[in-house]
Amino acid sequence: MIVVLHPNASEEKVKELHTWLESYNVKIAPINGVHKSVFGLIGDTSKIDINAIRAYDIVDTVTRVQEPYKNANRKMHPEDTVIDVNGIKIGGGNFAVIAGPCSVESEHQIIEVAQRVKAAGANFLRGGAFKPRTSPYTFQGLRAEGIELLLEAKKVTGLPIVTEIMSLSHLDLFADVDVIQVGARNMQNFELLKELGHCKKPILLKRGLANTIEELLMSAEYITAGGNTNIILCERGIRTFEPTTRNTLDISAVPILKKLSHFPVIVDPSHASGITWLVEPLSKSAIAAGCDGLIIEVHDNPKAALSDGAQSLNPDEFDGVMSSLKKYIQAENKVM
Amino acid sequence: MIVVLHPNASEEKVKELHTWLESYNVKIAPINGVHKSVFGLIGDTSKIDINAIRAYDIVDTVTRVQEPYKNANRKMHPEDTVIDVNGIKIGGGNFAVIAGPCSVESEHQIIEVAQRVKAAGANFLRGGAFKPRTSPYTFQGLRAEGIELLLEAKKVTGLPIVTEIMSLSHLDLFADVDVIQVGARNMQNFELLKELGHCKKPILLKRGLANTIEELLMSAEYITAGGNTNIILCERGIRTFEPTTRNTLDISAVPILKKLSHFPVIVDPSHASGITWLVEPLSKSAIAAGCDGLIIEVHDNPKAALSDGAQSLNPDEFDGVMSSLKKYIQAENKVM
């Protein structure tokens, strides 16, 4: 950590800051410049709140030079983390496709979709039981019953299931779920993240609409802090001024997350764009950028979908997308 | 709601859409243009998911012409909502100042700060017991004990207390809290909002970092849907590309929220800027824009603060800010 002081800081105030910093067990190496004085802090600075240093009025700027995350950091864990769900793997050269409807709506619907996406080559089934909806007046999900139906579809097809948790208080209902998804709106629901750190299940952690790459990794760090390192990171678009797409897919986040962290990285082209016909080009693009998997919305009848119809493929369209992706997965030397 | 169709939509597909729309009990009034066909939907469209209409491939654009919120809408409730906490009022010409430390740290600290902010003219005490922190390695708040200490400070000073809830599972601990704060990161924690709709306490609802004004009002709508209309809206800065400030205070949101909704609107200049010396000019600015109150961070010793020191005023600075605000509150014909 580098601390730059105001040019005219009094000796007394500098001493006060010095003493306080030393209480964190870091060594302080000064540089004396012409206009400014600068401290370098040497040692483990992860416990120091950067804003606490800024509270000293003699401080001009503070810059972190080490990443604030440890367990999530590839420097501490150079090999790829591979998530293994009943033998189906994500990461380390293994490519996964998670597909299914935005919301679970009925037994018929979820089984029909599960069979179709499996036939097309998907290896996980997604489906929302608890649904975060902007309006309290629209469909809120089948909740506990939705999870039952997903487990039914798993029994029929063998596909492991991925579904979103919206509240700690529902955790017991997720006992048989294979991968627990934390949605974009809950990426910084820290109480939820802490609790998920104590379970052993893989967590699919989506980036928030306005969260930086570093904040996503800090949220992963929260989960690891409890002991759970089964984490899949997901880029799903960020909010910008561009109105054509629902969000702006930050494709650069894929290679950056792969470099900074050892966790597998997947992309959600459905939520990133909100537009059906963009799912194919964005999926190809994400594979070429180095992602380890995709999560795609597929509905047996998008027009009748109770949520997110505009961005859901129908099963025939999904067949087309899957067959067009194959050569890109191969080009990246990944297996599925 | 206005639905614009693609120019070459087949008659059959148009009929299919027609039938589906009618299932929502709305009347459909067509316009026939040269290049496009357009439907106007007449009636209560709040239950129709706009994305479901977009899922029809013959649909080009859909525009809502009525706000999707009802209870939060000033059109339905033209008078200002006034929140009354033990006789202290916010809204309807009543101005409130909520002040206190980012985190409750000790009995001494919270009582000292409470006494000082009261003396300076604040009428509510804030303090974080549960703290959302980006890093799992920094101070997470005193939690239940923090609430105890706030109640202690209330006993000493008489100031009603405002503190943030981070999880539904902690709700019982908030039984004696006067105003429950929902933080920016939980603005779309819909399960939490629903539950808060069933309690009677005033809710201070902060705008999320990347949430629109309409989304803030939809989150307020969630709370009202359960029956609780004691809501205070809070603008606290949005995330933009500008790096000088922690967030960008969206000052226009103040008059817009006042126009669209009947709830009181307060501003948080401390989180909006993250910089102590900006608190005064931003507070004056917010009052002049028409807000009903302010929430300001004050710490007895900002340099030793366990969180957010860089944006906390010390009690002497807060005295200065409060006395400079008086003429602006008067200029707006508000009472405190």
Added chain:
Amino acid sequence: MIVVLHPNASEEKVKELHTWLESYNVKIAPINGVHKSVFGLIGDTSKIDINAIRAYDIVDTVTRVQEPYKNANRKMHPEDTVIDVNGIKIGGGNFAVIAGPCSVESEHQIIEVAQRVKAAGANFLRGGAFKPRTSPYTFQGLRAEGIELLLEAKKVTGLPIVTEIMSLSHLDLFADVDVIQVGARNMQNFELLKELGHCKKPILLKRGLANTIEELLMSAEYITAGGNTNIILCERGIRTFEPTTRNTLDISAVPILKKLSHFPVIVDPSHASGITWLVEPLSKSAIAAGCDGLIIEVHDNPKAALSDGAQSLNPDEFDGVMSSLKKYIQAENKVM
């Protein structure tokens, strides 16, 4: 265009608006709803300023249903525009790579780089003669001399040259330049665009940092309005809150621009990211998203570059990138 009126608009005011709208030679088809009145405008609305309608206080919202651009619109011109520069083509299945240094610095440098990028497979040479620099104290380009040196490099290698114009007053100096680049900061320099509309040369038009896809197409429309339809569109990253990359590459813009418009679309991974090692994954990603070419910064000695060293590949790195791109260009059935 759909105009929604306030529910209580007086008959007199509605009539006034009617009369004014009819002065634009459009037909007005009304819908009468329960809460609102709505007009549909039928005919050529491109001359109506949408803000002028909003100036009527009885108007609630106005929505355009036809794109405001015509010449740039694929609906008016379904076939791909192919740009042909001395037999080298971009668009319509032809893939181009434009490579070279940020700034032309010396005869030795530009010829060395030109030879190396040609050997690696690039088919255009780029190089800045006039340089838009944030600081007046850093290198501003060799200006007229820079163009001379580019022409020298063209003579030696045969590569057509692409260079940026920063002011109308320099236009004469561009007489022998093959492709004139309009940089991101000049995307809405409308006087410049108008003048470029009167020349016959291909224009490489870069998207502005904060400009929407529609605004980019409107700037292309400005050029076409003067008669020049030799336009290459370029996505080069937009400004967002994410600090890791210099800009955020909006990869979705590639398929969207290809759908809305008939012009070739290229991507600039160097400026989009500002980071050398991201150029390869972003280039692959852009090809998979459907772009027609790339523009990449290559410098013979990036560390000594007078501008943008941090995002320039050296010639050996560029060799590596080019050979890794081949299979992706083939996968998209494009030729180079």
Added chain:
Amino acid sequence: MIVVLHPNASEEKVKELHTWLESYNVKIAPINGVHKSVFGLIGDTSKIDINAIRAYDIVDTVTRVQEPYKNANRKMHPEDTVIDVNGIKIGGGNFAVIAGPCSVESEHQIIEVAQRVKAAGANFLRGGAFKPRTSPYTFQGLRAEGIELLLEAKKVTGLPIVTEIMSLSHLDLFADVDVIQVGARNMQNFELLKELGHCKKPILLKRGLANTIEELLMSAEYITAGGNTNIILCERGIRTFEPTTRNTLDISAVPILKKLSHFPVIVDPSHASGITWLVEPLSKSAIAAGCDGLIIEVHDNPKAALSDGAQSLNPDEFDGVMSSLKKYIQAENKVM
């Protein structure tokens, strides 16, 4: 400037960087930490391109600790710059209101508006002669004739005139203009800025839609580099994700610009919001934040305006706004 190296940088590479940095006549003071090595650069670093340092692959991060602008920096020039136009002053406690139509449309219109805004208390007349319009099919301004009409209105009312330049090639037409405006889209038209640095007229420099506060000050620096220090800075809203307003007024930029720089700072509530009824609350808010003036659009008949009607006040509304602002200007101890 602080340069942080990668932990395993070879001695040879560190030496190479050392030698190169010394070529800029700065002293290099090293700190040796446990994980990283750090250099502090001491001396005048304004000529060093920060990206050139990043081009060294052993460099991890580079942070500037001195502002890159000098002439615009309050540290170099502690007193407020006061702009004096024929005795009418802006800055240093002098408050100015610049008002008038978006576009000059006719002699009758501009004289009518000039007389009305003067009567209401404005001290400058604005009016667009050259108009930057997104669409080539909408009104582009009266151009040279527009400037003639502004001068006519000046003759009648005595108000000095402010109008926008869109191209260097028009500079001769601005000989009798009192204040030359550089619009948001030209804030980084560096060739234009350089040329304006050679004239003596006051320049009203608007912040670009996606430009940071530092970039605005660097553009001011460009003008000063040519010798012209008569600069008025203008905050006019930045582009964000919020759709309710045309732009988001960055109110914090006002006190920050006043602190970092000595130039007067004005606010444009009309362009910032794009909504007539927001002009009054945003104007009050801007005054309370410490601005030195306002620029407001006023049209004698907004509904018939050839541009920006939706954000223009009519003269009666402007009377109302002006009288409501007086107590805020007084509260800030400014004179008009």
